Amino acid sequence: MPGSSASPADLAALAARIDELAATPPGEPLPPEAADRVSALLSLLEAGTIRAAERGADGTWKAHPWVKRGILLAFRAGKVVEMSTDTDTLRFIDKHTIPPRAFSVGDGVRIVPGGSSIRRGTYVAAGVVCMPPMFVNAGAWVGSGTMIDSHALVGSCAQIGERVHLSAAAQVGGVLEPVNAAPVVIEDDVVVGGNCGIYEGTVVRARAVLAAGTVLTRGTPVFDLVRQQVIRGSAEAPLEIPEGAVVVPGARAVTSPWGREQGLSLQTPVIVKYRDARTDLSTALESWLR
Numbered sequence: 001m002p003g004s005s006a007s008p009a010d011l012a013a014l015a016a017r018i019d020e021l022a023a024t025p026p027g028e029p030l031p032p033e034a035a036d037r038v039s040a041l042l043s044l045l046e047a048g049t050i051r052a053a054e055r056g057a058d059g060t061w062k063a064h065p066w067v068k069r070g071i072l073l074a075f076r077a078g079k080v081v082e083m084s085t086d087t088d089t090l091r092f093i094d095k096h097t098i099p100p101r102a103f104s105v106g107d108g109v110r111i112v113p114g115g116s117s118i119r120r121g122t123y124v125a126a127g128v129v130c131m132p133p134m135f136v137n138a139g140a141w142v143g144s145g146t147m148i149d150s151h152a153l154v155g156s157c158a159q160i161g162e163r164v165h166l167s168a169a170a171q172v173g174g175v176l177e178p179v180n181a182a183p184v185v186i187e188d189d190v191v192v193g194g195n196c197g198i199y200e201g202t203v204v205r206a207r208a209v210l211a212a213g214t215v216l217t218r219g220t221p222v223f224d225l226v227r228q229q230v231i232r233g234s235a236e237a238p239l240e241i242p243e244g245a246v247v248v249p250g251a252r253a254v255t256s257p258w259g260r261e262q263g264l265s266l267q268t269p270v271i272v273k274y275r276d277a278r279t280d281l282s283t284a285l286e287s288w289l290r
Contacts, residue, residue, distance in 0.1 A: 005045060005049055009264050022069040034077040038097050041070040042121035045139060046101065051123065052139040052157035053182050061159070061238075065179040068157060071121060071139045072176055098138050100112055109233075126164070137174050143188065161188035162184040167212070173199035182238060202233070205243040207275050213249045214269050216241065221252065224271040231271075266288040 005066035044050045053063045078095025101120045114132025122136050125144035136154040152166040155174020170192045175183045185203045191214035200218035218233040233239035250270035
């Protein structure tokens, strides 16, 4: 059984067996080995040996469906158990296959007291800072030097790069199904402002800045004032925010006669500039916080 490291042959065997177990018809019991296979997968994810999605040489992010099937299998193979201790004021009851992940000082991750939770099967690199309360779900990847601020969420299989700041109450959506769908990706050196929402496989390229309150989904058109173009996702491709773009919440007028008469407008993100020395100065607080 693979541990924190595995050969290509070991990984291929694990992937094949997980696919077989995941194909077990609903209602039919899983064999006892299912929990062991899930545990091996989660250990590999935590070690960074594998990940739920990776960037190809052409810059395209693609999911690894078997990894996502394995995480889904963890829920199916798990038994609901009591996870609280006698000293816990709150009670925690969840599937035994995906408990909170254990950390030690040697992991180099700062988890400030106050109610944060990081689930098993997450990769959290040394140098990550977690401000309470925050949550990272199974299958997520969080790169070195990233800060996850209070009330921020990193969803299932989301990919967060290095030196990213997820500000307070930022929501990075996750995705387990469909298994071939790429999750939300935040590349290196991105600043995500407070109360931002990034969903449905959106890709935010390196060094972009999302101002507070920006919401991005696959169906959200983004208006680029600098390059005078509209950026859209599609059924086949996610919404992609260009490298270094500075995105702010905006609005566009409703053009129907009644909507115009009522003075209505729709929320839409707007790229107002691309990152420069002045923008970098305004985000330089990150190094001091660490």
